[in-house]
Amino acid sequence: MSTQWNRRDFLRRAAGTAAAAGLAGTGSWAGTQPTPVGDMSRRTLGRTGLQVPVISLGVMNASNPALLRRAWDLGVRHFDTAAYYQRGRNEEMVGEVMQELNARDEVVIATKIYLPPERRHIADEEVRQFFLNSAEESLRRLRMDHVDILYVHNVSDIDYLYRPVVVEVMQALKQAGKARFIGFTTHRGMDPCIAAAAERGGWDVIATAFNYSLGEDKDLLQAMARAHEQGLGLVAMKTQCTQYWYREHLPDYFQRFYQGEILHTAVLKWAVRHPFVTTAIPGCTTFEQLEADVQAGRTLEYTAAEREFLESRNVRAALSYCRQCARCVAGCPAGVQVPTLMRAHLYAVCYGNHDALQAALAEIPPGAGLEACRDCQTCRVTCVRGIPVAERLAELQRIVRV
Ligand code: SF4
Ligand code: SF4
Known part of the structure; x- marks a missing residue:
């Protein structure tokens, strides 16, 4: 099976991915020693003790239940969804498929509570009700009495992350057994939020944007390593973001770094080869993408082609991916x-x-x-x-x- 595919046509139809910067580990894979399960290896998600394969499934862009069934067959055991995705339909699909497969006890299910940024100023009692209602609605759609990980969705500032009512209601949901573990997802302002969580505690798991284009971001790398040391579980998302598409928007000088196809397995391996990352949740829409992503999880050693791909493209994606730094x-x-x-x-x-x-x-x-x-x-x-x-x-x- 080819581990390389051209998503361009696919992008034009629907989905996408890609990413960028520095080879993680130039020698043999030296992270947590993988324990074979089926064809995929597993790692422990921080102090949660949850065992998950190195490649999981971000369900966000999937709408075909057969894709989830195939993921299960391939050994995927962690499915990441959100109330926000497809206005709840994504959770419904996950719940339906897990029930059909009778798989609930063998999978790690994560979902998220999304309070839109423009509403984050509302009164504490409204926040509390919003979180409680959102969690209940998610469980109803998922057909489950609890999820394994419940995230606060899209956190980009410490004030929101540590707003007392947010921490209290998430802790209450955990204590009530609605979620075994709690965490937050972060797409921008990642490193301050991750660093704060490492120092101040209160959270079990962080799902963070992490890809090749962020490979020279020392603040982010240090924050992630510190969080890992403190026992937080780290899940990588947006692992293969977008560089293929954006290359044509770059100055001529950079075009030379964009010749040929994107080797998605290379950038996916780059992310999960970092010892502080437990698993990645690449978003798949096609069976071809899913098969390729899982194949990457079967061995984290770079192939010669993957190594050559990454080494030849160390410059380019630094310019392609918006890091959400807000400096503009x-x-x-x-x-x-x-x-x-x-x-x-x-x-x-x-x-x-x-x-x-x-x-x-x-x-x-x-x-x-x-x-x-x-x-x-x-x-x-x-x-x-x-x-x-x-x-x-x-x-x-x-x-x-x-
Ligand atoms: S300056 Fe603006 S456009 Fe550029 S990476 Fe930061 S947020 Fe994105
Ligand atoms: S300067 Fe501001 S308003 Fe004008 S195009 Fe740029 S972002 Fe839009």
């Missing part, structure tokens, strides 16, 4: 929320996920979204990493027809 925001006189729009662009162009696109756009307060760009003659925003923000904003406007 001050450049826009209208205060447009560029990082969120870049994430919306990722969902639209790379994942082909209409629901996620709309949800990201809905997070933006009136006046700070694409409508502000419509009559703007010249975009003044400059990305510190060279991402062509104006081009992506224009592309996004064409997609959503603002």
Whole structure:
């Protein structure tokens, strides 16, 4: 079976992925010694003690139940969903398939509670009710009396992560047996949140964006290593983000790094070869992607082709992936929320996920979204990493027809 595939056509139809930077470990795989289970190895998710294969399934972009059945057959035992995905339909599909397979006791199920950023100022009692209701609704859709991991979804600042009512209600859900373990997911502002969790505690698991393009981000690497030392379980997401698609937007000089196909197994292995990462949750939409991702989990040794691929492309993706650092925001006189729009662009162009696109756009307060760009003659925003923000904003406007 080929471990390489061209997602470009696929991207045009629907989904996507890809990523970027530095080979993790140049010698043999030296992380947690894998214990073979079927064809895949397992590791322990921090102090939770949960055993999960190195490759899990991010269900976000999947809508075909047969894909989950195939994942089960291939040895995937951790399924990551969210109330937010497909407005609950994603959880329903996970629940239906797990029941049909009679697999509940053999899988680790994670879901998430998503309070949109624009509502995070609401009163404590409203937050509490929102979390309790969301958890109950998720369990109903999943047909389960508990999940293994319950995340606070999309955390990018410490104030929200440690807002007392958020910590209290998550702890209460854990104590009530609705979730065996609690954690948070983070797509931007990752390292401060991860570092805070490592020092202040209160959380069991962190699902963080982590990919090849972040390989030189020392703050993030240190925060992840520290969290791992403190017993937190680390799950990697967005492991294969987008570089294939974006390469054509890069300056000519960089085009040479983008010749040939993306070897997705290489960037996936790069992420899970880090000893502090327990498992990755790549999002699959096709059987071909799923098979390739699982194949990567069967041996973490790079093949010669994967090694050559990574070594030949150390430069390029540093410019392709929006790290959500928000350093560009001050450049826009209208205060447009560029990082969120870049994430919306990722969902639209790379994942082909209409629901996620709309949800990201809905997070933006009136006046700070694409409508502000419509009559703007010249975009003044400059990305510190060279991402062509104006081009992506224009592309996004064409997609959503603002
Ligand atoms: S196009 Fe104009 S309004 Fe939109 S982000 Fe750029 S500077 Fe701001
Ligand atoms: S566009 Fe660039 S500066 Fe703005 S958030 Fe993304 S990576 Fe940071």
